[in-house]
Amino acid sequence: DIQLTQSPSFLSASVGDRVTITCRASRGISTFLAWYQQKPGKAPKLLIYVASTLQSGVPSRFSGSGSGTEFTLTISGLQPEDIATYYCQQLNSYPPGSFGQGTKLEIK
Amino acid sequence: QVQLVESGGGLVKPGGSLRLSCAASAIKFNDYYMGWIRQAPGKGPEYIAYISGSGGTIFYADSVRGRFTVSRDNTKKSLYLQMNSLRAEDTAVYYCARDRPQECSGVGCYVGLQYWGQGTLVTVSS
Numbered sequence: 001d002i003q004l005t006q007s008p009s010f011l012s013a014s015v016g017d018r019v020t021i022t023c024r025a026s027r028g029i030s031t032f033l034a035w036y037q038q039k040p041g042k043a044p045k046l047l048i049y050v051a052s053t054l055q056s057g058v059p060s061r062f063s064g065s066g067s068g069t070e071f072t073l074t075i076s077g078l079q080p081e082d083i084a085t086y087y088c089q090q091l092n093s094y095p096p097g098s099f100g101q102g103t104k105l106e107i108k
Numbered sequence: 109q110v111q112l113v114e115s116g117g118g119l120v121k122p123g124g125s126l127r128l129s130c131a132a133s134a135i136k137f138n139d140y141y142m143g144w145i146r147q148a149p150g151k152g153p154e155y156i157a158y159i160s161g162s163g164g165t166i167f168y169a170d171s172v173r174g175r176f177t178v179s180r181d182n183t184k185k186s187l188y189l190q191m192n193s194l195r196a197e198d199t200a201v202y203y204c205a206r207d208r209p210q211e212c213s214g215v216g217c218y219v220g221l222q223y224w225g226q227g228t229l230v231t232v233s234s
Contacts, residue, residue, distance in 0.1 A: 034218075036153075036221075043205075043225065043226060044221070046220045046222050049220040050215050050218050050219075087152055087153060089221075095155060096156075096167065097221075099152045099153045099155070101151075101152045102152045
């Protein structure tokens with residue numbers, strides 16, 4: 001099974017900051033990675049798939065990059081509504097599409 | 109607007125059973141794989157079951173294989189999860205989600221879980 005490790009697990013940033021979250025895969029997964037945002041009490045929401053393609057309706061301040069074993073999710077200009085937990089999911093060895101353990105983002 | 113609505117969660121004793129349902133609307137239901145993903149309190153999501161549009165391909169995570177059964181009724185646009193021999197560690201919010209298209213090629217097969225239900229809580233406790 002492919003393991004995904006996210007870092008950091010917890011992140012505190014100020015409004016307007018550029019925020020980067022990293023997801024590392026235990027073996028190469030090409031670009032078959034998705035990112036989700038989850039707010040408390042809600043289902044995860046798809047932000048990005050195939051590492052860098054923005055899902056329709058997602059603000060352009062979100063971007064993704066990477067391939068192989070290392071991927072990043074970047075928020076350029078953090079907004080208060082971006083406070084959430086972010087998860088990566090690999091889509092290469094599928095099913096199951098294993099998820100990372102999450103990165104909780106808070107406002108400083 | 110695609111909508112997925114789960115039902116059937118609740119409190120059950122260890123060893124008991126529950127059947128979850130997921131009703132879909134505004135979706136060509138049989139054109140998509142559908143999945144069940146659960147999330148234990150304070151944990152990340154876990155993809156536990158997956159069924160193709162035709163029902164001919166089914167997957168279970170090791171954690172539920174032999175105890176849970178996924179099925180679908182395309183005429184009712186509904187997805188089901190029969191959960192037997194429930195354990196305390198099955199306590200979680202259970203989500204249904206629309207997965208990849210039944211017919212896809214290239215990038216279209218790797219679009220992630222684009223639609224999720226609101227979730228239904230299953231609590232296994234004596």
